[in-house]
Amino acid sequence: xxxxxxxxxxxxxxxxxxxxxxxxxxxxxxxxxxxxxxxxxxxxxxxxxxxxxxxxxxxxxxxxxxxxxxxxxxxxxxxxxxxxxxxxxxxxxxxxxxxxxxxxxxxxxxxxxxxxxxxxxxxxxxxxxx
Numbered sequence: 106x107x108x109x110x111x112x113x114x115x116x117x118x119x120x121x122x123x124x125x126x127x128x129x130x131x132x133x134x135x136x137x138x139x140x141x142x143x144x145x146x147x148x149x150x151x152x153x154x155x156x157x158x159x160x161x162x163x164x165x166x167x168x169x170x171x172x173x174x175x176x177x178x179x180x181x182x183x184x185x186x187x188x189x190x191x192x193x194x195x196x197x198x199x200x201x202x203x204x205x206x207x208x209x210x211x212x213x214x215x216x217x218x219x220x221x222x223x224x225x226x227x228x229x230x231x232x233x234x235x
Contacts, residue, residue: 106125106126106127106128106178106206106232106234107125107126107206108122108124108125108126108205108206108207109122109123109124109125109126110122110123110124111123117207117210119194119197119198119210120198120201120202120204120207121180121201121207121208121209121210122206122207122208122209123209124209125178125179125206125208125209127178127232127234128234130234130235131232131233131234131235132232132233132235133230133231133232134166134167134170134172134176134229134230134231134232134233135228135229135230136163136166136228136229136230136231137228138181138183138226138227138228139159139160139162139163139166139226139227139228139229140155140158140159140162140218140223140225140226141154141155141156141157141158141159141223141224141225142158142162143158148222148223151192151224152184152188152189152190152191152192152193152196152224152225153191153192153193153195153196154192155223155224155225156182156192156193156195156196156197156225156227157196159225159226159227160196160197160200160227163177163227163229166229167229167231170231170233171233172231172233174200174201174204175204176231176232176233177201177204177208177229177230177231178208178209178230178231178232179208179209179210179211179229179230180197180201180208180209180210180211180227180228180229181210181211181213181227181228181229182197182210182211182212182213182225182226182227182228183212183213183214183215183218183225183226183227184212184213184214184215184224184225185214185215185216185217185218185223185224185225186214186224187214189224189225190212190214192225193212193225194212197210208229
């Protein structure tokens with residue numbers, strides 16, 4: 106994978122790439138949006154704890170495909186209010202720490218999810234090159 110962060114545009118706000126190039130013949134993995142729900146349906150309180158659990162769920166999806174965080178090329182994340190951004194970003198920064206290249210990333214504030222106690226949802230795209 107090759108990172109594309111051209112000097113003609115503003116550098117990223119955090120540890121992410123403006124673009125990721127994946128070579129031919131790669132095996133792709135697309136996740137559904139992951140909430141902060143544990144297998145027992147428990148939901149931690151707060152954006153940071155929910156993001157931590159959602160990232161743990163993504164780790165499980167990666168492992169089931171024989172992939173790791175190093176294979177992640179894009180994260181799309183959603184929070185229900187601006188005040189949840191800091192908690193989400195703290196969890197995200199820990200999850201992507203040391204990844205090189207860092208995945209492309211988008212964070213959007215949305216009106217809500219299916220239940221009001223859900224405040225974070227994260228989806229991921231990964232690719233493993235041959």
